[in-house]
Amino acid sequence: MRQERPRSDQxxxxxxxxxxxxxxxAATLRQYEEKGLVEPARTQGRTRLYSDDDIALLRRIAELSG
Known part of the structure; x- marks a missing residue:
């Protein structure tokens, strides 16, 4: 059985x-979220879940900030 790859925004x-x-x-990622720069998905228990798109965005933010 072939497993499907998650969507890039999942x-x-x-x-x-x-x-x-x-x-x-991790604290920096929380700060970025507080500033509205990234909005990870949340589980019902409120755990943050970052997508591949979020990771690419975070890398770009870090590149521009550094």
């Missing part, structure tokens, strides 16, 4: 995984 990464992929502290 939240799949927790904040700790997303922070590792982007190379930033």
């Amino acid at each position: 939240g799949v990464y927790t904040i700790s995984v997303a922070a590792g992929l982007v190379g930033l502290p």
Whole structure:
């Protein structure tokens, strides 16, 4: 059985995984969210889930900020 790849806008990464992929502290990702720069999906329990699109955006923000 072939597994489908999640859509690029589908939240799949927790904040700790997303922070590792982007190379930033999780607190920085929370700050970016507070400023309205990124809006990760949320589970019913309010856990943030970042998509591939969110990761690309976070990398771009970090590039422009650095």
